[in-house]
Amino acid sequence: MKTIREFVTSDMIRVGPDDSVWSAVERMRRGNKTSVLVVEGEVPAGIFTERDLFSKIDFSRPVELAREPVRRYVTAAIISIPASATHFEAITLMKAHGFRHLPVTEDGAIIGILSLRNLLYFYTGALEVLLDESLESLASAIGKKDPYTAGHQGRVAEIASAIAVEMGFTPFQVKGIHMAALVHDIGKLYVPTEILSKPGRLAAVEFALIKEHAQAGFDILKGIEFQAPIARITQQHHERLDGTGYPQGLRGEAILPEARIIAVADVWEAITSHRPYRASLGVPMAVAELKKHSGTQFDPRVVEALLRIHEKIA
Ligand SMILES: [Fe+2]
Structure with a gap:
């Protein structure tokens, strides 16, 4: 005791x-x-x-x-x-x-x-630890099905938090973004494993199933009350600034800033990391991709923040 x-x-x-x-x-x-x-x-x-x-x-x-x-x-x-x-x-x-x-x-x-x-203070600190641990164990659940996604979520969480810090978000907001990024692909639990790990191009019907993960993530997380709107952020991480994203086709400011940050971190991580079926496509390709779609797919302020971070560490 x-x-x-x-x-x-x-x-x-x-x-x-x-x-x-x-x-x-x-x-x-x-x-x-x-x-x-x-x-x-x-x-x-x-x-x-x-x-x-x-x-x-x-x-x-x-x-x-x-x-x-x-x-x-x-x-x-x-x-x-x-x-x-x-x-x-x-x-x-x-x-x-x-x-x-x-x-x-x-x-x-x-x-x-x-x-x-x-x-x-001690008790509120203990509650926060409890919440972090529950979320991390939820995040690791996907690892049983798709180890790549588990690692991806962790790396996206690090990149997204760094962007949020660079953009001047408060420590409280940065923590919320980190937590949301840790589980942003949790909805892939509902996507068949064969499709998740399939190399190369997907058939339209397969891609439609993959797309379900954003809404499925919202459904999994919506009942839990976090310090940040984690369920909404998860739902919106594939929305695009010009309204061509999914699942809701939201535009611009209608997309949560946290989701706009995770969208950029997500693509950066996906291009720069090694996949089971291919090597990393490299940082220059990630930079080119972000620049190309800045203002249409991605929030330009988020892209600029990530490029500044990249310049600092490069
Ligand atoms: Fe995703």
């Missing part, structure tokens, strides 16, 4: 009940701390954060504050929690008393402070 020990911080100063409010605030500022713990010996008598103090204190009266003992601001008997307590015990205790901070003890001595905010 995980204990709260890892979240104990020393982000506090200790004061006695008779110390003045003014000296407490001064020491907090000098020490760059955000909390004041009032203790009598090792017994906690009160706790204040910077925010609590500033909302209660009238700083226009420095002379009075220099005389005023912090004891006046101690309204409730404070409780402490042992470092061996679990996260759940700490959150339960904080909720029961309405505290956002608790002093933490070990062997009868106060060793630091625990904040509800730090505990919650």
